[in-house]
Amino acid sequence: MVADQIGRATSAKDLASGIIVLTTTGAEFGTHNITNSDDPASWVDVATTFELAARSQHDVADTTTAAYFAARSDAARRPLNSVLRLRKADAGVYLPP
Secondary structure: OEOOOEEOOOOHHHHHHHHHHHHHOOOOOOOOOOOOOOOOEEHHHHHHHHHHHOOOHHHOOOEOHHHHHOOOOOOOOOOOEOOOOOHHHHOOOOOOO
16 A cells, blocks of 8 residues: 555545535535545555454555556556645535534
């Protein structure tokens, strides 16, 4: 798993709730970022939750983005930081958990 890419995990339920709020409350037209508001985490951080499913954290090996893509020239590139700004959500349009 890539250890140097960070973002915020978002559950489908919370994303759906945010979309419903945006489409039923007359929210301002434009781009609205909807993510959970937890602290940013890497893919390795997310993958270590396998422990919750009785898997060992040692089943997850970390790597860098550069090493991961070195042999995958046709793979879609990913940003190292994909943490979205929640400016509109923080302003009260929709504040996910």
